[in-house]
Amino acid sequence: MNFHHRNKHQSTIKTKNGETRTCWIIAFLSCIGCILLCLYFWKFHNGFSTNQDDWGNFGSYICGIASIFNVIIFTWLTISIQRAGDEERKKDREHKQLLLITQIRKEELINLEKTLNETLQITDLYLPAFFKYQNAQSYLLNYAQSHKALFPILDDKDVEQIFVNASNKLRIMRIEAMKSLGFNEIGEKIDDQTPISNAFIEASKEFEQLKIIIISKLEEYIINQINC
Numbered sequence: 001m002n003f004h005h006r007n008k009h010q011s012t013i014k015t016k017n018g019e020t021r022t023c024w025i026i027a028f029l030s031c032i033g034c035i036l037l038c039l040y041f042w043k044f045h046n047g048f049s050t051n052q053d054d055w056g057n058f059g060s061y062i063c064g065i066a067s068i069f070n071v072i073i074f075t076w077l078t079i080s081i082q083r084a085g086d087e088e089r090k091k092d093r094e095h096k097q098l099l100l101i102t103q104i105r106k107e108e109l110i111n112l113e114k115t116l117n118e119t120l121q122i123t124d125l126y127l128p129a130f131f132k133y134q135n136a137q138s139y140l141l142n143y144a145q146s147h148k149a150l151f152p153i154l155d156d157k158d159v160e161q162i163f164v165n166a167s168n169k170l171r172i173m174r175i176e177a178m179k180s181l182g183f184n185e186i187g188e189k190i191d192d193q194t195p196i197s198n199a200f201i202e203a204s205k206e207f208e209q210l211k212i213i214i215i216s217k218l219e220e221y222i223i224n225q226i227n228c
Helices: 003-043 052-120 127-146 157-180 198-227
Strands: none
Touching: 052 127, 052 157, 052 198, 127 157, 157 198
16 A cells, blocks of 8 residues: 555544544433433423423523533534644644755755766766766765665665665776776876776666666655655
């Protein structure tokens, strides 16, 4: 059962519980009224009186009972309205919080996508460009750890592994790009420039696919939270 169906089911249960509670209150008040009338006729059981004063006393008795019921009903309605108002205010606060959190999530997702896209837009391989791969790798791993409160889905082992795999592809891209210009992993010139390797091209393609999966996972999470 998804979040939407579960919330709808819970709302239906609350409605039914409210209707059941109302029926019980009406039944309770009806029983009290019947008991009080029975007590009156049990005490004064000489049949219908022709005395106007007796009927006046009976009317006063009924008015007294009605007044008690009115107080009970008024109190119950006041409490019910107060609870309904509290519930509406609570829903309003939750809605505003969701809007704020959703906006923050969207902004952080845009920043992530922008950073990852920049690594795929490097066309000229030169030494400073290699640090973009390294920075993107660090950013990706830090993102997966520091944004868990904002995106709890990052605690999922499968999602965590996708981030790790994407980071590894960035590492391969950096190393292979440096090799093509004759540098080792620490940036020392050790050889002449060579054509870009197939390993770099393959890692770049796989990284792009992993990037799409990461963005899709986070977008799906945001949408699911809104639907909740």
